[in-house]
Amino acid sequence: MSHTVDYYFAPQSPWAYLGHQRFQQILTKAGASVRVMPIDLGGKVFPISGGLPLGQRAPQRQAYRLTELARFSQWLGAPLNLKPTFFPVSGDDAARLIIAVDMAVGAEASMTISGAVLSAVWSQQRNIADEKTLAELLKENNLPASCLEQSHSQAVQVQYEKYTQMAIDAGVFGAPSYVLGGEIFWGQDRLDFVERALAI
Numbered sequence: 643m644s645h646t647v648d649y650y651f652a653p654q655s656p657w658a659y660l661g662h663q664r665f666q667q668i669l670t671k672a673g674a675s676v677r678v679m680p681i682d683l684g685g686k687v688f689p690i691s692g693g694l695p696l697g698q699r700a701p702q703r704q705a706y707r708l709t710e711l712a713r714f715s716q717w718l719g720a721p722l723n724l725k726p727t728f729f730p731v732s733g734d735d736a737a738r739l740i741i742a743v744d745m746a747v748g749a750e751a752s753m754t755i756s757g758a759v760l761s762a763v764w765s766q767q768r769n770i771a772d773e774k775t776l777a778e779l780l781k782e783n784n785l786p787a788s789c790l791e792q793s794h795s796q797a798v799q800v801q802y803e804k805y806t807q808m809a810i811d812a813g814v815f816g817a818p819s820y821v822l823g824g825e826i827f828w829g830q831d832r833l834d835f836v837e838r839a840l841a842i
Contacts, residue, residue, distance in 0.1 A: 645674040645840050650809045651756070651818040652683040653736035653770060654729065656722065658818040659760035660714050661830025665820070666753055668833060672840035678744055678752040679805040680737035683817050686806045691815035696730060714831070721765045728769040734802075735793065736770040741801050742793040743785055754783050 647669065651658040669676055681687060684695050696704065708724050715722035736759045744752035758779045762768040768775050777790050792798060812821055820827040820836045827836045 645672065645822060646677060647674055647836065647840070648677045648679055648808075648812070648821040649818065650679050650681050650805070650812075650814050650821065653680055653733035653740065653756065653759045654731050654763055655683070655733075655760070655817045656711055656764050657830050659722070659764040660711075660718055660720055661818055661833055662753075662757045662760055663720070664718070664830070664833055665818075665836070666757070668837045668840065672837070674840050676749055676753065678740060678749055678756060679808065680733070680740050680756070680802070681806040681809045681814070681817070682734065682737070682802070685734075687809055687815065690810055693815060723764060723767060726763055727767045728771070729763060731763065731769065732771045735773070735776065738793040738798045738802055739776050739780075739789060741798050741805075742789040742795070743780075745798070745801070746786060746789050746792060751783075751785055755779060755785060758783050 649665070668674075683693070688694065696707075699707075711722060711724055714720075740752055740756050740759065743755045759770050759776075762770050762775060762779060770776065773790065776793075777787065780787055780789055809819070812824075813826055814821070814828075816828050818828075818830060820832070822836065822839050825839070827833070827839070
């Protein structure tokens with residue numbers, strides 16, 4: 643049976659970064675397809691679901707977040723700057739670029755640029771809110787430069803808003819969230835369960 647996973651994430655999420663490559667490997671192994679669905683997590687999803695931007699969280703939560711990021715970075719062998727130069731950063735432009743790539747080239751390319759964007763923030767100290775950086779990421783991954791211009795289109799903005807609303811309607815409240823058959827798996831530390839569900 644062929645499965646499709648809805649992949650809801652924010653392009654600036656460290657947890658999406660930590661899980662992205664492994665998620666791709668799981669999809670490939672299972673022969674599953676993916677809908678790549680970047681969302682406006684902080685601006686639209688958090689206010690509805692009770693989530694708080696990082697700076698508004700209790701000091702204990704902020705401190706533990708850094709501990710967990712370090713643990714998972716080491717465990718997964720994924721280099722990660724705990725306090726990157728360009729973070730917090732808006733993910734809107736990057737999200738729209740990911741959608742534009744999906745529209746122009748398809749889901750596989752969209753997964754590629756998503757991984758590049760996430761790595762840019764968390765392992766490369768690059769500013770994903772800068773158009774020059776986004777153009778460089780397209781070039782580095784042999785993707786059409788025209789996708790950057792397309793990312794400013796109304797069609798892409800409508801799709802971004804649609805994905806965000808779909809996430810809200812599905813009950814998504816954090817990123818990354820993997821939705822399979824209406825069931826939510828929240829967080830890269832739930833990928834074992836995603837893998838098991840795809841094996842059924």
